Amino acid sequence: MKQIKKVIAHSLVAVLCLSSFLTNTASTEAKAKKPKLSQKSITLTKGKSKTLKVKNTKKCKVTWKTSKKKVVSISKKKRTSCKLKAKAKGTAKITCTVKRKKKTYKLTCKVKVKAKKTVVASSLKDTYTKIVPYMGTCLNYGSASNPRELQNASTMKFVKKQYNSFTLENEMKPDAILGSSAKLISVADAKKKGYYIPAGYAESTVPELAFTTVDKSLEAAKNNGLKMRAHTLVWHSQTPSWFFTKNYDGSKVVTPAVMDARLDFYIHNVMGHVMDKEKALTGSAGSIVYAWDVVNEYLHRPSFAFFKTWTSVYGDMGNSPSYVKKAFEIAYDMLKSYQATDKVTLFYNDYNTYFGVKDTLNLVEFINKGETAKICGGIGMQSHVDVKVPTVAEYGSALEQFLAAGYEIQITELDFTINFDTEGTNASYAYTPEHETDADQAKFVKKLMQTIITKQKNRNQSVNPKGITGITLWGLCDATSWRSQCAPLLFDTSIYDPKLSYTAFLEAAKIW
Missing domain, CATH: 2.60.40.10 (Immunoglobulins)
Structure with a gap:
C-alpha cells in the first residue's frame, strides 16, 4: 500500500513539473510569436x-x-x-x-x-511681368500661438521671389472682423474710437470691429514690398448670423432699412480703417490694397432656413439686388473720399463665371446703371478648375466675353484639381481615383494659361485698356491647400517641391 502511495506521489510530482514546463514553454512561445x-x-x-x-x-x-x-x-x-x-x-x-x-x-x-529641398531659381511674377501686373497667392497671418505664412521669414522669402501680391485666405472676411459673437459698444464710445456712424443709424450700439490681424497683414505687405487684394466685404457665407438680427442678439432679423445702415457702417469703417493704415505706413491711401472684392458670390446666394444672411433680410432680389448696388456705391464713395479711384478697382467676384457669363454681366451692368462712374470696374473670375471641367474652350470663351465688355479682369482663387469627383452632387472636393497624373495636370495648366495669355494679347485695347490685371493662385502648395486631396497647386509637399505643372505654367508664357 505504501509503495502504491509512493508511486502516485511521484506521478503527481511528475505531472506538476510537466505542466509547469509546458506552461513556461507556451508562454515563451507566445512571446516569441510577436515579431x-x-x-x-x-x-x-x-x-x-x-x-x-x-x-x-x-x-x-x-x-x-x-x-x-x-x-x-x-x-x-x-x-x-x-x-x-x-x-x-x-x-x-x-x-x-x-x-x-x-x-x-x-x-x-x-x-x-x-523630393529634395529645391530652391527654385525661376519666378512666376518675373516670367509674367509683361503679361499681367499682379501675380498673387493666398496667405494667412495667424496668431502669436499659431504663426502662419506672413510671420515666417523663409516662406516670405519664397513668396517675394514668386509673387508680388497676396490675398488673405480668411482673415479679411466678415466673420474674422465681426467675430463669432457680437461684442457691442455704445454709439458714443464708437465715435470716441473713431468709428463712422451713418446718419440713418438709429440703434444705440454697434459691433466692435477687430482689425489687429488686418493691420499686421498690411504691415507685412509693406515690409515685404507686396500688394494686397481685399477679400471680401459682402458675402452670404462667413458672415455671422447675429449681424442680421435685432439688437445683434441672434433672434429676429432686422428690417431692410436697418440693414442698409449696418451695411454702410461696416463697409465705411473697414475700408476707412484700411486706407488710414495705408496712409500711416506709406503716406498714401490705395498704396497697398489695389483691389476690393466688394461682393462675393451673389449669383450663388442660398436661402438658409437655419442660418440668417442677406437674403433673410432682403429676400431674394433676383437680378436687381439693392443691397449689392448700395455696397458698391458706399465703397466707391470711400475711394473718392480718399482720392484713390485711379489706384483701386472694385470687383464683383464669383465662381463658375465661365458657365454664367450673361448673368454675371447683367449683374455688373445693374450695379453700374445710372451711376456717374463705373463703380464696379472689375470681374473676379474665381477659378477652382479641374482638368475636366470647365473645358479650356469654355473658359476662354467666357474670358473673351468679359474682356469685350470692357471690364478689368482678375483671375482669382486659381487652382487645378486632378482626381476630383466632378460628377458629385455636392461640393465635397472629394478625391476619386480617376488615374489622372501630374503630367495630365501639367498638360492642362499649360493649355489653360496659353489660352488666358492669348485672350489678353488679342483683346481690343481701345475697349479694354487694362485687360487682365491679376492672377491669384489659391495657396502655396498642395499640402496646405483646402483641396489638398486633389493636388491642385504648382508645388506638392512644400514650397521646395515644384511639380510639372509649375514648369508648364512658366512655359505657357513663351507665347507672349
Missing part, C-alpha cells in the same frame, strides 16, 4: 537612408521586400534589420516576412519619399 517592426511608417527625403529593424526574430527566417524598387530600395538585409534608400518621390510598402516553424508573420511599413 515587431521598429516603425510602421517612415518619411524620407530623396537620397536619404534609414535602417528599419525587426524585433523578436530569434531562430526565425526573415525576408524583406519593397513594393516599388524605384521609390525605395533595400540593402544590407539581415535577420534583425535592413537598410532603406529613398530613390524617388512617391510611396512604397516595405514587407518583412518572418517565419518560425509553421507560423508566418507579415509586417509592413509605409515609406513616403519627399
Whole structure:
C-alpha cells in the first residue's frame, strides 16, 4: 500500500513539473510569436537612408521586400534589420516576412519619399511681368500661438521671389472682423474710437470691429514690398448670423432699412480703417490694397432656413439686388473720399463665371446703371478648375466675353484639381481615383494659361485698356491647400517641391 502511495506521489510530482514546463514553454512561445517592426511608417527625403529593424526574430527566417524598387530600395538585409534608400518621390510598402516553424508573420511599413529641398531659381511674377501686373497667392497671418505664412521669414522669402501680391485666405472676411459673437459698444464710445456712424443709424450700439490681424497683414505687405487684394466685404457665407438680427442678439432679423445702415457702417469703417493704415505706413491711401472684392458670390446666394444672411433680410432680389448696388456705391464713395479711384478697382467676384457669363454681366451692368462712374470696374473670375471641367474652350470663351465688355479682369482663387469627383452632387472636393497624373495636370495648366495669355494679347485695347490685371493662385502648395486631396497647386509637399505643372505654367508664357 505504501509503495502504491509512493508511486502516485511521484506521478503527481511528475505531472506538476510537466505542466509547469509546458506552461513556461507556451508562454515563451507566445512571446516569441510577436515579431515587431521598429516603425510602421517612415518619411524620407530623396537620397536619404534609414535602417528599419525587426524585433523578436530569434531562430526565425526573415525576408524583406519593397513594393516599388524605384521609390525605395533595400540593402544590407539581415535577420534583425535592413537598410532603406529613398530613390524617388512617391510611396512604397516595405514587407518583412518572418517565419518560425509553421507560423508566418507579415509586417509592413509605409515609406513616403519627399523630393529634395529645391530652391527654385525661376519666378512666376518675373516670367509674367509683361503679361499681367499682379501675380498673387493666398496667405494667412495667424496668431502669436499659431504663426502662419506672413510671420515666417523663409516662406516670405519664397513668396517675394514668386509673387508680388497676396490675398488673405480668411482673415479679411466678415466673420474674422465681426467675430463669432457680437461684442457691442455704445454709439458714443464708437465715435470716441473713431468709428463712422451713418446718419440713418438709429440703434444705440454697434459691433466692435477687430482689425489687429488686418493691420499686421498690411504691415507685412509693406515690409515685404507686396500688394494686397481685399477679400471680401459682402458675402452670404462667413458672415455671422447675429449681424442680421435685432439688437445683434441672434433672434429676429432686422428690417431692410436697418440693414442698409449696418451695411454702410461696416463697409465705411473697414475700408476707412484700411486706407488710414495705408496712409500711416506709406503716406498714401490705395498704396497697398489695389483691389476690393466688394461682393462675393451673389449669383450663388442660398436661402438658409437655419442660418440668417442677406437674403433673410432682403429676400431674394433676383437680378436687381439693392443691397449689392448700395455696397458698391458706399465703397466707391470711400475711394473718392480718399482720392484713390485711379489706384483701386472694385470687383464683383464669383465662381463658375465661365458657365454664367450673361448673368454675371447683367449683374455688373445693374450695379453700374445710372451711376456717374463705373463703380464696379472689375470681374473676379474665381477659378477652382479641374482638368475636366470647365473645358479650356469654355473658359476662354467666357474670358473673351468679359474682356469685350470692357471690364478689368482678375483671375482669382486659381487652382487645378486632378482626381476630383466632378460628377458629385455636392461640393465635397472629394478625391476619386480617376488615374489622372501630374503630367495630365501639367498638360492642362499649360493649355489653360496659353489660352488666358492669348485672350489678353488679342483683346481690343481701345475697349479694354487694362485687360487682365491679376492672377491669384489659391495657396502655396498642395499640402496646405483646402483641396489638398486633389493636388491642385504648382508645388506638392512644400514650397521646395515644384511639380510639372509649375514648369508648364512658366512655359505657357513663351507665347507672349
